[in-house]
Amino acid sequence: MSAKKIVKVDDIKNDAEGIKCPVEKSHFLIDKFLDGPMCGKCFPCSMGSYEARVLLENLMKGECNETQLLHIKNIADEMLIASMCKKGKDVAKYIIEWFDADVFRKHLDGICTENTCKPLIEYRIIPEKCTMCGDCLPACKYNAIHGEKIKPFTSGYHPFDIKQHKCVKCGDCLPVCPTGAIILVDANVSEAVEV
Numbered sequence: 001m002s003a004k005k006i007v008k009v010d011d012i013k014n015d016a017e018g019i020k021c022p023v024e025k026s027h028f029l030i031d032k033f034l035d036g037p038m039c040g041k042c043f044p045c046s047m048g049s050y051e052a053r054v055l056l057e058n059l060m061k062g063e064c065n066e067t068q069l070l071h072i073k074n075i076a077d078e079m080l081i082a083s084m085c086k087k088g089k090d091v092a093k094y095i096i097e098w099f100d101a102d103v104f105r106k107h108l109d110g111i112c113t114e115n116t117c118k119p120l121i122e123y124r125i126i127p128e129k130c131t132m133c134g135d136c137l138p139a140c141k142y143n144a145i146h147g148e149k150i151k152p153f154t155s156g157y158h159p160f161d162i163k164q165h166k167c168v169k170c171g172d173c174l175p176v177c178p179t180g181a182i183i184l185v186d187a188n189v190s191e192a193v194e195v
């Protein structure tokens with residue numbers, strides 16, 4: 001069995017600095033806390049952290065309800081009061097600091113305001129803007145883009161499209177498209193139109 005990694009809460013906070021979405025940021029902190037410095041000696045911190053991680057995971061997928069959303073804040077409030085050591089309190093303070101009810105609530109509607117929670121976003125191709133140049137094909141390491149480059153005197157092409165089940169949402173294709181035909185949209189938008 002591998003030994004549990006011990007890192008400092010401050011180090012995890014530093015690692016979380018580059019994450020823009022407050023929900024994702026909070027989830028990252030809790031996840032790494034559980035993976036390292038959380039020792040499990042006291043109930044409010046250990047159970048609270050596990051529960052908050054599940055709720056935040058669900059929220060990142062848009063699969064939470066209002067009651068569960070408010071429960072994330074309640075967990076953090078209880079952790080702040082009842083955690084036995086500074087580590088648990090620091091994690092609680094961090095979640096409280098980043099808990100923005102409006103931004104968190106948007107996730108209930110399937111919208112990540114920073115467009116970073118992967119289950120809530122999709123990369124798509126706008127057919128009207130696609131010139132079938134094929135520049136995006138080598139940019140995708142996951143073979144998620146399908147389509148045929150246009151050739152002179154030939155017709156009946158397969159239009160360019162992103163296969164969502166293969167797309168890992170890395171964003172590598174976005175900057176290579178010369179016409180801006182590849183866009184990032186809310187996953188719950190049915191058509192590939194710019195938002």
Ligand code: SF4
Nearest residue numbers: 040041042045085088
């Ligand atoms: S608050 Fe401190 S003592 Fe309690 S479980 Fe968390 S890390 Fe351990």
Ligand code: SF4
Nearest residue numbers: 140167168170171173
């Ligand atoms: S976002 Fe990444 S995985 Fe998805 S189509 Fe673009 S390059 Fe491929």
Ligand code: SF4
Nearest residue numbers: 130131133134136177
């Ligand atoms: S790079 Fe853009 S215009 Fe060219 S095939 Fe891909 S989506 Fe279409």
